[in-house]
Amino acid sequence: MTPGYRCTATVEVHADTWDAAKTIASPRDNLLWTSDTILQCLIEDVDHDFHAAFLRTGARETSDVFLCWQDGVPDQALADLDCCLDRRDPMDIGCTIFRYHPGLCEWRYIDPPHVAATAQADQLLKELGLSPPT
Ligand SMILES: [Zn+2]
Ligand SMILES: [Zn+2]
Numbered sequence: 240m241t242p243g244y245r246c247t248a249t250v251e252v253h254a255d256t257w258d259a260a261k262t263i264a265s266p267r268d269n270l271l272w273t274s275d276t277i278l279q280c281l282i283e284d285v286d287h288d289f290h291a292a293f294l295r296t297g298a299r300e301t302s303d304v305f306l307c308w309q310d311g312v313p314d315q316a317l318a319d320l321d322c323c324l325d326r327r328d329p330m331d332i333g334c335t336i337f338r339y340h341p342g343l344c345e346w347r348y349i350d351p352p353h354v355a356a357t358a359q360a361d362q363l364l365k366e367l368g369l370s371p372p373t
């Protein structure tokens with residue numbers, strides 16, 4: 240199977256979407272939010288009904304709140320979905336896309352901007368005389 244690529248759809252989170260996301264309860268003490276203002280779809284670039292990006296940790300220990308949107312549609316929706324958690328090896332943290340997502344898990348597709356950023360970081364570490372973590 241040839242590796243796929245990450246969906247390139249991005250979205251800017253609406254103010255009312257942030258507000259709505261804040262009202263969702265959480266069982267966790269430290270709620271984690273995305274640090275990005277422009278979110279990129281987490282799904283592989285195959286046919287999918289809606290784009291989805293991680294927004295914050297969810298209402299259950301096993302779920303995350305995803306921002307869902309469609310091309311050309313201004314509406315944004317929130318979905319509290321269980322995570323895929325498929326692992327590449329037993330020590331891995333697992334796939335953070337929602338369960339039963341279309342396409343490959345995040346560690347099996349290629350995200351060109353991420354690859355480029357990682358390569359650049361490796362180069363920087365080399366120039367500083369540090370070795371990248373293995
Ligand atoms: Zn997408
Ligand atoms: Zn997955």
